[in-house]
Amino acid sequence: QVQLVQSGAEVKKPGASVKVSCKASGYTFTAYYIHWVRQAPGQGLEWMGWINPNIGGTNYPPKFQGRITMTRDTSISTAYMELSNLGSDDTAVYYCARGNAVWGQGTLVTVSS
Amino acid sequence: DIQMTQSPSTLSASVGDTVTITCRASQNINSWLAWYQQKPGKAPKLLIHQASSLDNGVPSRFSGSGSGTQFTLIITSLQPDDFATYYCQQYTSYWTFGQGTKVEI
Numbered sequence: 001q002v003q004l005v006q007s008g009a010e011v012k013k014p015g016a017s018v019k020v021s022c023k024a025s026g027y028t029f030t031a032y033y034i035h036w037v038r039q040a041p042g043q044g045l046e047w048m049g050w051i052n053p054n055i056g057g058t059n060y061p062p063k064f065q066g067r068i069t070m071t072r073d074t075s076i077s078t079a080y081m082e083l084s085n086l087g088s089d090d091t092a093v094y095y096c097a098r099g100n101a102v103w104g105q106g107t108l109v110t111v112s113s
Numbered sequence: 114d115i116q117m118t119q120s121p122s123t124l125s126a127s128v129g130d131t132v133t134i135t136c137r138a139s140q141n142i143n144s145w146l147a148w149y150q151q152k153p154g155k156a157p158k159l160l161i162h163q164a165s166s167l168d169n170g171v172p173s174r175f176s177g178s179g180s181g182t183q184f185t186l187i188i189t190s191l192q193p194d195d196f197a198t199y200y201c202q203q204y205t206s207y208w209t210f211g212q213g214t215k216v217e218i
Binding site for chain 2: 035037044045046047050059061095100101103104105106
């Protein structure tokens, strides 16, 4: 079945970077964009951008430009989201999604000194 | 940027009720509108896409309508499993979510 499986929880110090992975299975990885969405504790959903796994093109909202990098490795059907210069307000669950319908299980990133 | 304004933020209801959640886009998004249900600790679950198309396996008590800038999600005969938070989302060339509506008892 179609699924996205994300990497495990991370704890980072302020100023560090985090890289979350999202492994796709059950479909042709290069055929669908992968989006990243985050959700801070008790808050709503925030879109962080997308990557086109076929050509590697990306689209980031202004809020994250300069601090976010989305990449992919087509040989292992995996997308990555790296966020740098972390602050406490980056503490959130990070989700990858294939279109609207298929979501990963989420990865908790905690930023704490 | 397209802003999505969802109301109400909280909705108190009982089993068997019909509830209505509205979502307004700051500019025309045609029918590029989805509705999600989210429960604590879980990823959002797609209910409706293209404003009114039910996703596979979603019960028919859920329905969506609207186009342009005004959209509605209606849940008829509310079931215990429906108590959750609901989000609208525009998905034109990028995504924006509404603030969410918590449906509680």
